[in-house]
Amino acid sequence: MFFRLSAGATVVAAAVACAPVSKLPEIDEVAAKRERDIQQELAFRQFYNNSRRVHAITYPLLMAGADLCGEQTARGMGLFIANKHGFKKDYHAAAAKVGLGDRLAVAGVAPGSAGERAGAREGDVLLSINGWPVPEGKDAGDKLKEKLAEIGKAEADPVLTVRRGGKMVTLKLETDVVCGYGYTATENPIVNASADGKDLRIEAGMLRFLSDDDELAAIIGHEIAHNVMDHIPKSQANQAFGSVVDILFAGFGVNTQGAFGRLGGAAFSQEFEAEADYVGLYIVARASRKIDGAPYVWRRMALDNPADIKSNHAATHPATPHRFLALEKTVAEIKAKRAAGKSLVPEKQDPASSPAAPAPPPQ
Ligand SMILES: [Zn+2]
Structure with a gap:
């Protein structure tokens, strides 16, 4: 679709400037319709x-x-x-x-x-x-x-x-x-997936980016977890605006430069991203899919968005190194539970020992 747009724009520009001087192939309109x-x-x-x-x-x-x-x-x-x-x-x-x-x-x-x-x-x-x-x-x-x-x-x-x-x-x-969520694949070429609390959306660019079904499951599991954990309503309560856009785009290879998060304050978006990674991987493992590759999906996304590699854990945008390491630990945690014959239930924070409040928004 990008291709068609840019080709059209080129034709218009050429017509305005001057006619081509090269002898171009003649196109038969019947053949063109067939090709279309x-x-x-x-x-x-x-x-x-x-x-x-x-x-x-x-x-x-x-x-x-x-x-x-x-x-x-x-x-x-x-x-x-x-x-x-x-x-x-x-x-x-x-x-x-x-x-x-x-x-x-x-x-x-x-x-x-x-x-x-x-x-x-x-x-x-x-x-x-x-x-x-x-x-x-x-x-x-x-x-x-x-x-x-x-x-x-x-x-x-x-x-x-x-x-x-x-x-x-x-x-x-x-x-x-x-889980009663709708889901849809799109024809949009961007590398993205999103959840809005009710539905899930996987863009065509994301499908092309991922190399197999287990990787796709890791991404969809993450999106399902956003809905399961009620991240959308919570972040709307935490931030005046901008939160939904940030959750939709953060970490999916669409480089928003943290702009949306900064607009809204982004008090929780990073914690929510981490939680979606964690709970999402449990959901993927329960469906008997391979989970070993999940951390590497995020590592590859870092190559698409090198700016995310540098950001530290207090920044608005989720830092890909933290993401990779946390996912590796989650893979190990799930495998240990499997080996011990335990059910795959995500761990809850112990309210007595955990830090009570999330980090304040970055200045
Ligand atoms: Zn997310």
Whole structure:
């Protein structure tokens, strides 16, 4: 997307200045349209696969953290359900190629989820749920969400009738208890992920930056922990403004230079970042993912933001050396608990021995 923007800007600039003097290749417009369709399809497939991947990694973490989420729990099926209307118009033709039309269909089944246990499969087309015919078209997704909320309120379990190939299949789901956060993958090229107390957001740039699913789980675990630990409401109470922006950006490779934090005072943002690292890694470990690589994700982010390496622990922006060392200790703590057969519960501060107040905001 950056590419297209800058290319456009170049053309405009050249037209204003003077015409090119080189003999350029002539482009056939029919071929150009064909190439546009190819690029459109590739862009869709990348976004679609990113969305499916984020679903497959995030849902098990929401299950694993459920007992830490208190009143924020919900019941989930672990199914990524979509039709073509969930995507922008430019993508509808490409969506048809992966089987997405007007009807809602299963686009992903999270490992270990209620959907997987019930035998749901990718490509299953939704016909009815608890006898209610699932609508098709533009608003079908929203209507299904309303119906699921209704079923949840009645404490019933969903029974889906799907079409698989030429056959009708009935799926009886025993729903999972999960942390009730929404999550979404974006097409934004920045290296970032964020939590707003309710939902999680993983930018495309972050997916490209991370080398495998365990690393992605480490980042998503960190974001879930921000929501689990109520960091957003607390920091809003602690700071007049600026807090949300700081939590969204701090430490994710987007160099905000601490500007947002300084605006709002940033009394707690560093402690919250450290806590999200700590609790997040427990959630990741509970989902049986490898955690050894997590500290190295932050070390690599330091290469993207060398300015963060220098900042000390009293600065606004989280210092990456502290982050790396704290995560290494957390990995060791979790492994020791595993070896001793103990349950993976994050340690709480002992109110008698801990320093009562957090450090004052930097001057
Ligand atoms: Zn964070």
